[in-house]
Amino acid sequence: xxxxxxYDTEHDNCVKLHKQLKKYLFWNQNSVFEGTVTVAxxxxxxxxxxxxxxxxxxxxxxxxxxxKFLCRxxxxxxxxxxxxxx
Amino acid sequence: xxxxxxYDTEHDNCVKLHKQLKKYLFWNQNSVFEGTVTVAxxxxxxxxxxxxxxxxxxxxxxxxxxxKFLCRxxxxxxxxxxxxxx
Numbered sequence: 354x355x356x357x358x359x360y361d362t363e364h365d366n367c368v369k370l371h372k373q374l375k376k377y378l379f380w381n382q383n384s385v386f387e388g389t390v391t392v393a394x395x396x397x398x399x400x401x402x403x404x405x406x407x408x409x410x411x412x413x414x415x416x417x418x419x420x421k422f423l424c425r426x427x428x429x430x431x432x433x434x435x436x437x438x439x
Numbered sequence: 440x441x442x443x444x445x446y447d448t449e450h451d452n453c454v455k456l457h458k459q460l461k462k463y464l465f466w467n468q469n470s471v472f473e474g475t476v477t478v479a480x481x482x483x484x485x486x487x488x489x490x491x492x493x494x495x496x497x498x499x500x501x502x503x504x505x506x507k508f509l510c511r512x513x514x515x516x517x518x519x520x521x522x523x524x525x
Binding site: 357359360361381382383384385399402403406408409410411412414415416417418422423424425426427428429430431 | 505
């Protein structure tokens with residue numbers, strides 16, 4: 354499954370979430386990770402983030418079972434390491 | 440079609456992009472908009488953003504033809520006005 358995770362939190366917590374997410378997903382831009390994971394990995398990521406995120410944070414998880422249903426386009430130059438994967 | 444737009448740009452440009460995007464989509468969190476649009480509206484949004492965005496900015500467009508293929512989950516309290524739409 355393909356997942357996109359976006360988060361909104363205070364700076365220090367941003368660093369923690371970034372550290373966890375880069376183990377599983379590609380960093381697209383500030384507070385945006387994406388990539389292909391298994392169902393089990395996805396459950397683990399959500400559990401880790403629930404444990405790691407700050408109280409006033411907000412995280413949105415988008416998942417698409419089959420990547421063929423997702424169209425991805427970009428404008429401008431990517432900071433992240435993502436542009437070659439989809 | 441359902442679209443998710445995330446952008447990474449300098450502050451002043453962020454304000455401009457936000458102003459344009461809120462005409463068509465829901466604001467989820469900082470630099471993240473989403474919602475249902477027509478193909479024509481989506482083309483218009485991409486054109487407007489190409490004209491409006493700063494040179495060193497980066498925008499990623501995710502689109503899914505049918506919302507039923509997208510699963511959306513949240514952790515924490517949303518700042519935006521999105522939680523009731525999917």
